[in-house]
Amino acid sequence: MKADNHEKVRQVIDKMLTEGSTLAEEQSLRQHLDECTACAQYLDASTRAIASLSGFSFDVDRALQAQVHASVELRAQQLDSMQPSRARTLWNYALALVFTVAGSFAAAQLCGAAAAFLRMPLADVQRGFIALWVVPSLCFLLLIPALPSILAAWTNRKGQIV
Amino acid sequence: MFDYDVFLAGAVTIETQQIARGLRFRDAAVLHALIDQYQHRLVRYLIYLLGRRDEVDDLVQETWLRVLEHGSSYDGRSRFEPWFFAVARNLTLDHLRKRRNISLDSNDDPESGPAMQPPVSNAPSPFALAARTEDAQRLAQSMQTLEPIYREALVLRFQEELSLQEIATVVGAPITTVSSRIQRGLATLRAQFSRQMGEQHES
Numbered sequence: 001m002k003a004d005n006h007e008k009v010r011q012v013i014d015k016m017l018t019e020g021s022t023l024a025e026e027q028s029l030r031q032h033l034d035e036c037t038a039c040a041q042y043l044d045a046s047t048r049a050i051a052s053l054s055g056f057s058f059d060v061d062r063a064l065q066a067q068v069h070a071s072v073e074l075r076a077q078q079l080d081s082m083q084p085s086r087a088r089t090l091w092n093y094a095l096a097l098v099f100t101v102a103g104s105f106a107a108a109q110l111c112g113a114a115a116a117f118l119r120m121p122l123a124d125v126q127r128g129f130i131a132l133w134v135v136p137s138l139c140f141l142l143l144i145p146a147l148p149s150i151l152a153a154w155t156n157r158k159g160q161i162v
Numbered sequence: 163m164f165d166y167d168v169f170l171a172g173a174v175t176i177e178t179q180q181i182a183r184g185l186r187f188r189d190a191a192v193l194h195a196l197i198d199q200y201q202h203r204l205v206r207y208l209i210y211l212l213g214r215r216d217e218v219d220d221l222v223q224e225t226w227l228r229v230l231e232h233g234s235s236y237d238g239r240s241r242f243e244p245w246f247f248a249v250a251r252n253l254t255l256d257h258l259r260k261r262r263n264i265s266l267d268s269n270d271d272p273e274s275g276p277a278m279q280p281p282v283s284n285a286p287s288p289f290a291l292a293a294r295t296e297d298a299q300r301l302a303q304s305m306q307t308l309e310p311i312y313r314e315a316l317v318l319r320f321q322e323e324l325s326l327q328e329i330a331t332v333v334g335a336p337i338t339t340v341s342s343r344i345q346r347g348l349a350t351l352r353a354q355f356s357r358q359m360g361e362q363h364e365s
Contacts, residue, residue, distance in 0.1 A: 018319065018344045019326050041356065048297060049351035050320050055298025056289060056305075058206050064219050068197055068226050075227050076188050 005032075009039045017046055093144050100137045107133055182238025188230060197226060200246060203322065207247055210317040211254055211310055215288040221257060225250045244328040247318065251332060300354050312347030319344050 009032050012025050021029070033040045108129065115125040143150075184192025204225060208218045228249050236245045289302040305313060311333075318329045329340045 014345045014348070015341075017348065018341050042352075045352045045355035046348060048355045049301065049348060052295065052297035052301050052351070053316065053320050055295030055301075056206075056292040057294045058202070058209055058288065058292045060202050060205050061219070064222065065197070065201055068201065068223050069194055071223055072193055072197065072226050072230055073190065075230055076190060076193070079188065079231070 006036065006039055009033075009036070010042055013039070013043050013046060017050065093141075096141055096144055100141050104134050104137060178238040178240070178242055180238075181242050182236050185229070185233025185236055188233065193226075193230060193233075196229070196242075204246075204250055206321065207250060207314075207317055208254060209288045209292075210313045211251065213288070213306060213310060213313065214285060215291075216285055217257070221250070221254055224257075225253055228253055240331075241328065243322060243324060244331045247322070247324075247332045248334075251314075297355075301351055304350055304354055308347060308350055312343050312350065315340060315343035316347040316351075 009029065012021060012029050015021055016025065016029070033043065108126075111125050111129055112122060114120075115122040118125065181192060181196065183189070184196075201222070204222055205218055208221050208225075209215060212218065212221075229246065232249070236242065287302060287306040289305040290299070293299040293302045314333065315329065318324045318332060319326075324332070326337045326340050329344075330337045333340065335343075
């Protein structure tokens with residue numbers, strides 16, 4: 001590195017302080033700094049500025065600390081109480097299952113009447129009933145136990161962009 | 163031969179995994195330990211970000227509540243600090259946007275964003291109040307007038323000792339932008355000492 005190439009040297013100093021430097025860069029920098037007072041001062045001023053940042057000491061209020069602990073504790077309790085219990089989830093699931101089966105059974109009774117009304121073969125109406133009623137109902141039913149995990153995953157995704 | 167770096171990396175992983183597990187299950191002991199460990203650093207980061215003290219207490223509290231509520235999004239695969247400071251940063255930006263009623267769409271670019279510019283306060287500079295050394299006192303004025311994005315880059319790099327990649331994660335900007343922010347911030351602070359050194363040299 002030539003002694004008159006101050007600008008380049010200062011870029012190396014900036015890079016070294018910001019993101020580190022290679023051994024070769026450090027060696028050539030040292031050679032230059034031995035000969036160049038201006039660049040040595042530049043490095044001194046930079047390191048002094050960085051060191052000065054440690055000279056700021058921001059007090060943390062003890063009352064704030066206690067307040068944060070208390071509010072976090074309270075919020076954690078609130079969140080826990082909002083979580084549905086396992087027994088309640090199972091009960092909801094059983095209830096949904098009963099409604100789905102009963103609803104499907106009741107609706108199946110109407111297939112004959114629907115076929116007569118629409119003047120369609122009974123087998124076609126039954127197939128349509130299975131495809132449009134029974135299968136979606138069962139799929140939705142299967143989703144119920146997975147709902148808490150799905151909601152948690154959705155909340156997490158939101159949490160990353162908070 | 164004993165590889166200290168590998169050992170250290172392993173130790174860090176265990177620690178971050180413990181934090182992640184604690185946050186996922188809202189473990190009170192983990193949360194309280196985190197508050198004790200990071201409160202001072204959070205206060206410092208928010209002061210660097212806002213350039214004022216009066217709104218920091220509310221934001222500190224809000225940040226911890228958000229950590230509690232969204233803690234399960236921290237996976238423990240990387241250090242806790244970048245995730246934590248990103249939460250605090252986004253909360254602060256939300257807060258500033260709400261205050262100034264600025265459209266979210268107009269602030270996608272943080273470099274141009276007035277959202278990072280907190281409203282002017284008549285309160286004494288937190289940097290002047292916090293300066294404990296002669297050099298810090300010399301820098302206090304420059305710190306107060308420095309753009310928040312540069313102050314933020316400086317505190318994350320030189321006080322929190324985050325890597326450029328980690329800072330990029332926190333601020334949501336490319337590494338080159340982060341590097342240039344640090345260098346521009348440093349240039350402003352260096353000017354204080356360069357002038358003094360130049361005067362000493364001349365005399």
